[in-house]
Amino acid sequence: MRKESAKAKARREAAIAAVFTEAGIQTKDNSWRVEYQLDTPVGKLVVVPHEDWIHCKFEDPVAAKEVIGSVSPAGKWNHYPGTQQRRLTAADVEAVLELLKRYRLWPMPKQAPSVDQDRPPNFRDGKQLFLVRCFACEPQYGRENVACAVAAGECASCGWREGE
Numbered sequence: 545m546r547k548e549s550a551k552a553k554a555r556r557e558a559a560i561a562a563v564f565t566e567a568g569i570q571t572k573d574n575s576w577r578v579e580y581q582l583d584t585p586v587g588k589l590v591v592v593p594h595e596d597w598i599h600c601k602f603e604d605p606v607a608a609k610e611v612i613g614s615v616s617p618a619g620k621w622n623h624y625p626g627t628q629q630r631r632l633t634a635a636d637v638e639a640v641l642e643l644l645k646r647y648r649l650w651p652m653p654k655q656a657p658s659v660d661q662d663r664p665p666n667f668r669d670g671k672q673l674f675l676v677r678c679f680a681c682e683p684q685y686g687r688e689n690v691a692c693a694v695a696a697g698e699c700a701s702c703g704w705r706e707g708e
């Protein structure tokens with residue numbers, strides 16, 4: 545890889561750090577490397593951006609693997625977007641956060657899993673919950689769910705799903 549000037553390196557690293565800061569992700573106090581910690585429903589995820597790859601490690605590999613099949617037995621979920629010619633950019637980090645979003649691992653779901661959705665007008669067909677109004681969104685009266693999400697038992701507003 546071509547040598548990167550100190551100025552370019554600082555600019556690139558600041559852009560990457562800004563992605564985490566803007567996402568509200570804390571830096572873990574660590575003297576020898578910049579390390580970020582994300583709380584996820586399957587435990588903590590440590591993210592360390594390197595020059596051309598992103599180290600990602602889940603604290604609970606078993607739980608993480610259930611959601612993301614490609615997590616290693618040690619909890620590693622590394623990303624290698626860089627090449628011999630290309631260093632890591634802010635967009636590479638954003639892509640990882642986007643993936644976590646798709647897996648519903650981040651941002652950490654806010655609603656308590658214990659919310660009681662088993663009340664009218666919600667109903668069940670067998671075990672399947674039809675979520676007409678979401679009581680996670682609005683505890684007293686429930687917030688009206690969009691029709692296409694009712695049968696899925698999923699709240700279109702807050703993403704509440706049974707068993708999560």
Ligand SMILES: [Zn+2]
Pocket residue numbers: 678679680681682687699700701702703704
């Ligand atoms: Zn909701």
